[in-house]
Amino acid sequence: MTEQRLAIVQLDDPYVSTLVQDALAQHCPALAVTSEAPAAPVSPPALQWREYEAIDWDCVSEHRDSSLANAYCIRKGLIRKVQMANVFQQYCAKRPGCLLSQHVPETWIFQLDHPDYLDEAFNECWEVERGFRANAERENPADRERFILKPSMTGRGVGIYLLESLEDMERVIGELFGDSDGEETDDEDGDDERGSAWLLREWVIQRYVDKPLLLQGDRRKFHLRAYVLAVGRLRVYLYRDMLALFAGTEYDVAKLDAMDAHLTNTCLQQKRDGFDESQAVRAFWDLANHGLTTPELEHIFQQCCDVLGDCFEAISSDPIGFQPLPNAFELFGFDFLVDEAHKVWLLEANAFPDFAQTGHQLRGIVAGLFNDTVRTVVKPFVLSFLNDATVEHFVH
Template sequence: ARQLTEKAIKEKKIFSIYGHYPVIRAALRRKGWVEKKFYFLPKVVQNAEDMGSLACVGRSDPTSSQPPWPSPSNKCAEVKENQEMALEKIDNIHDVMSRLVKNEMPYFLWTIKRDVVDYHSLAGDQMLNHYGKTAAFTTKIGLCVNMRSLPWYVQANPDSFFPRCYSLCTETETQEFLDDFRRTMASSILKWVVSHQNCNRSKPKSKKAEAGSSDPSNKKDPENVDTKLRGLSGQLVDIACKVCLSYLGQLEHEDIDRPENTTEALTEDEWKDLTQQYYSLVQKDMAELKEMKETISHRCCQALLNKITSVKPQTEIDGLRNIWIIKPAAKSRGRDIVCMDRVEEILDLVATDQPPTKDKWVVQKYIETPMLIYDTKFDIRQWFLITDWNPLTIWFYKESYLRFSTQRFSLDNLDSAIHLCNNSIQKHLKNDKARSPLLPGHNMWTSSCFQEYLQKRGRGAMWGSVIYPAMKRAITHAMRVAQDHVEARKNSFELYGADFILGRDFKPWLIEINSSPTMHPSTPVTAQLCAQVQEDTIKVVVDRKLDRNCDTGNFELLWRQPAVELPPFSGSDLCVEGVGVRR
C-alpha cells in the first residue's frame, strides 16, 4: 500500500469524490489513483455497499444460467455477501492508502455540485468536473433567454430546434407570450377548418345530418339555426384570417410605414370573445361547425397556413390545442411542471405566486405532435462532455436512451404523468394496463433498441440521417451561445445531459440541458449506459492527457473551435499607496 501510495503521490494521482459515484472511484483506482476521502463522508461501509449494489444490478456472470436483470433475491444476496467479503479486504487497503495521502492535495475532484469545493481557490493543475456560471444553459430561464441570441453567433434559427419559450418575469415578456398565444390560437382555427373540411370532403353525406332531419327538436326553425351557426363560424374564421395576415405583415415589416390609426387591432374584449369561441371550438368540438360548406374560406385558410409554415418552423408542433408547459425556472427533475391550455389560467398561476418566486416561471410551447411508440410518448436523454470553453471543445456520446411515459398519450388529459417522461416522475407511477405490452416494463430503451425499432418499420436511416445529426447541431448551437457566459476555467470539464423530444417528422427538439445528470442505475438500461459513460468520461479527461490517440470509448469529438486570443491589457498600471491605520 505504501509503495502504491508513494507512486501515486509522485505521479500526482490523488483524487477525491463527493457523491455516489462508485464507477468513477473504481475506474480511477484501476489506473493507479489513490483516493483522499472527504472527512464528512461516510466511510468504507457505504463504499462497499455501493460497489456491491452496482455489481449486483449492473453486471452478470456470463457462465450463470440466471438472467442478468433482475437477479433472484437469494442469488443477489449471496453474490453481495461474497462481494462484501472480498471488498472488505480491498477497502481496508484503500482505507490505509487514503490515510497516507490525507495531507496531500487531490489533483482530481468529482463532486455532485460545484459548491462542494472552493472553486476559485483550486490550483491550476487540479481537475474538477464542473464549470462556473453555467446557468446560461443549465437552467430553464437561462436557456430560454440565451437562445434568442443565437443568430448573433450562428447562422441558425433557434425556432428550428428549440420550442419557443418566454420568461414570465416582466410585463414585456408576459405580453409577448400573450401575443404568441393569440397568434397560435388564430392559426389553430385555420388548421381546424382545413382538417375538418378535408375530412368532410372524403366522406359521404353525414349520417348525423340525416338523423337530425327526423329529430323534432331540429324542426322548430332549421333555417334560422343553420344560418346563425354558419354566421358564427364565418366570423370566427374571418377574424382568425385577419390575425394571421397581420402577423405575416409584421414579419415582412409591412407595419413599419403604416399609419398608426389605420391598424385594425382587436380590442381586449374582442380578444376575450375570440378566445372563448376558440376554446369551444377545439375543446368541445362544436359539431355545428363541421357542417360548414366548402367555400373560399377553405382555400384562404390553406393558403395562409402555407405562408405561416414557410416562415414559422414550429407550425407543425403547435397542433390545435394551444397547450403550453409552465416550468419553475431553476428546478429540475420535473418538479412543479404543469401543462395548460387556457391563457387566463396560466397568467393567474404566475400572478398568484408570491415574491420572489413569481419572477422565476418560464412558459414554453408544448409539442402537441410528438412521435409516439405504441401510442406512448418518450424523450431522449443524450450526454455530451465539455473539456474546454476556449477553445470550445465538445464531445458527443454515441449512445443515449429513451424514457417512456407510463401512460398512453392523449391531449384530452393534461396530467403530468402522460406528458412528462422524467424518470423521477414516472418511477412513482404504475404502467397503464391499456399500454402496449411491447413496451419495456422499466420504461427505457437504449438508442440501439430504438434504431432496431425504426429498422423494422423501414425507417432505419432516420437515426443516422436526421435524428443524430440534428441533436449534434442543437448542442453545438446552444454551447456556442453560452460560451461567453461560462467561467472558462482551464483543467475543468463537465458532463451534461440534454433532453430531446422527436416530432412526427423525426425532427429532434431540444427541451433542456441538465448539469450533474443522474447516474443512478435504476433500470437495466441506466445500469449499463450510466456506468459506461462514466468510464468513457475518465478516458477522455484523464487518459487523453497522456495519449492524444487513446481510446475515448463512445465519445466522439463534436466541435473544437480555434482558440480565441484575449486582447492584451493596455491600461495604466494602478497601485495603492498609504499607511496602515491601527486601532
C-alpha cells in the same frame, strides 16, 4: 518514481460513486481514490469529482495545471431556463435561420411578483395571451395552441404546467401563490413545489410540441436523454448511447390534466404503482426494434450533434453565464424531443443529471460513459503532469 496523487470522489449517489471509482481504478491506477479530503494535504488533489457545492474552487483556480474538477463554476447560462432563453434569443437575433431558431420551441420569459400583476406580465409575452384568446374560439381541441410553463431553476418535472387558456394560467398562478399575499416562503431547497416557484418568480413559457413521435405499438410519448461532456474551454462530445425515457400512460394531447401522459421524467414514473423499468427507459439505438430504421436513428442523432454545436457556440458567447475553465470538465444531461416528422427539438440542459434513472438494466451505458470520460479527460490530464509516456484518447 511516479508521484501518487489523490482523487477525491465525493458523491451523494452510491450508484454513480461506484461507477466513477471503478473507472478511475481501471484507467488511472496512479491515483489514490478517497472520499474525504485530507486535513493537511501535501499537494492539491489531482482530481475533485464531487457534488458541486463541495468542490474547492480556490484549489481549482490556484492549480490550473495540476488539479482537475468535474464541474464548471459558472454555467447558469446553460442550466437555468430563463438565462438559456435569453442567450438563445440574442444568438438567434444575430443569426436568422440558425439551427437554434429551428430546433428550440418558441420560448418566452415570464416573470411575476404577485398575482395582481398578471396582466402586466403578459405584456412581455403577448403572443401567449393571444394564443389563449384564439383558443377560446376553437371548438376542436386538435386546433388549439398549447404552452408549457417551467420554473427557471427546478428539474425532474417539478412545477411544470400545461396551458391552453387564460383560465388555465389564472388557476396555475393561484396554486403557485396560494394565500401567501406576497409573503415569501422559507423553503429554499425546492422541496415544496409551490414555495419553490414563488421564491423564484421567473419561468419560461414554451410552445408545446404537441405532435411527438410515437412508436409502433406504443402510444406513449418519450424524450431523449443525451449525455454531453464539455471539456476545458471548450471541447464538447455527445455520448452516442443516448436514452429514450417514456411517459407512464398513452399520449392524448386533448387531456392536459393527464400529466402522466405528457411528462416523461423517469423520476415521476418511478412513483407510479406497477413501475416497470424496462418499459420506462430504453436504449436509443434499440428503438430500431420498435419501428424506426437505423438511417432514421442516425438522422436523429446527427441532428442532436448539430444542434448541440450551435447551443455551445451560443452559450460560449455569454461570459457572464458560462465560463469554461481549462482544468475542468462537466457531464450534462440534455433533453431532446423528436416530433412525428423526425425533427429534433432541444428542450433543456441539466447539470448533475440523475444517472441512476438509467436503472440496473442499462447500467452498462452509464458505466461506459464514465469510463470514456475518464479516458478522454482525466487520464490525459493526470499523465500530463506525471510525465507518463503514453496518452490514450477515446472520443465518442
